[in-house]
Amino acid sequence: MTQRTLVLIKPDAVRRGLVGEVLSRFEAKGLAIVAMEHRTIDAALADAHYAEHVEKDFYPPLRDFVTSGPLVSLVLEGDEAVDVVRAINGATDGRKAAPGTIRGDLSLSNRENLVHGSDSPVSAQREIALWFPSL
Numbered sequence: 001m002t003q004r005t006l007v008l009i010k011p012d013a014v015r016r017g018l019v020g021e022v023l024s025r026f027e028a029k030g031l032a033i034v035a036m037e038h039r040t041i042d043a044a045l046a047d048a049h050y051a052e053h054v055e056k057d058f059y060p061p062l063r064d065f066v067t068s069g070p071l072v073s074l075v076l077e078g079d080e081a082v083d084v085v086r087a088i089n090g091a092t093d094g095r096k097a098a099p100g101t102i103r104g105d106l107s108l109s110n111r112e113n114l115v116h117g118s119d120s121p122v123s124a125q126r127e128i129a130l131w132f133p134s135l
């Protein structure tokens with residue numbers, strides 16, 4: 001079934017010049033970019049996006065990280081896009097993510113893990129409404 005999912009190319013990827021590398025992996029897979037924006041977000045958007053994590057110990061440094069510089073937010077569309085993007089991204093911790101995935105190939109961190117992908121169709125709907133209210 002065709003789905004849309006929210007992807008963030010996080011500030012570490014932008015700083016490291018990996019936006020093109022990351023985008024090309026999604027495009028090569030056949031996913032369509034239906035919206036894309038380069039922006040620096042404030043703490044309020046970070047808190048809303050990561051609402052399920054705001055009380056966790058790892059959240060304060062995560063908030064500092066995601067607000068530390070520009071990121072690229074995008075909506076991707078394609079068959080089973082939610083799960084396909086999560087497979088391309090790899091496991092959360094770059095040290096454990098499988099080779100061949102974005103995190104497995106390019107990240108050594110649990111926090112600075114280059115990308116975010118919505119974890120379910122329900123999350124995708126919420127996150128797309130938050131980041132791209134006009135869609």
Ligand code: CMP
Nearest residue numbers: 053058062092110111112113115116117
């Ligand atoms: P993401 O897919 O954006 O979803 C939640 C984010 O929290 C995750 O990627 C990581 O960037 C971060 N994260 C998750 N678990 C940890 C952790 N144990 N320590 C630090 N950061 C984490």
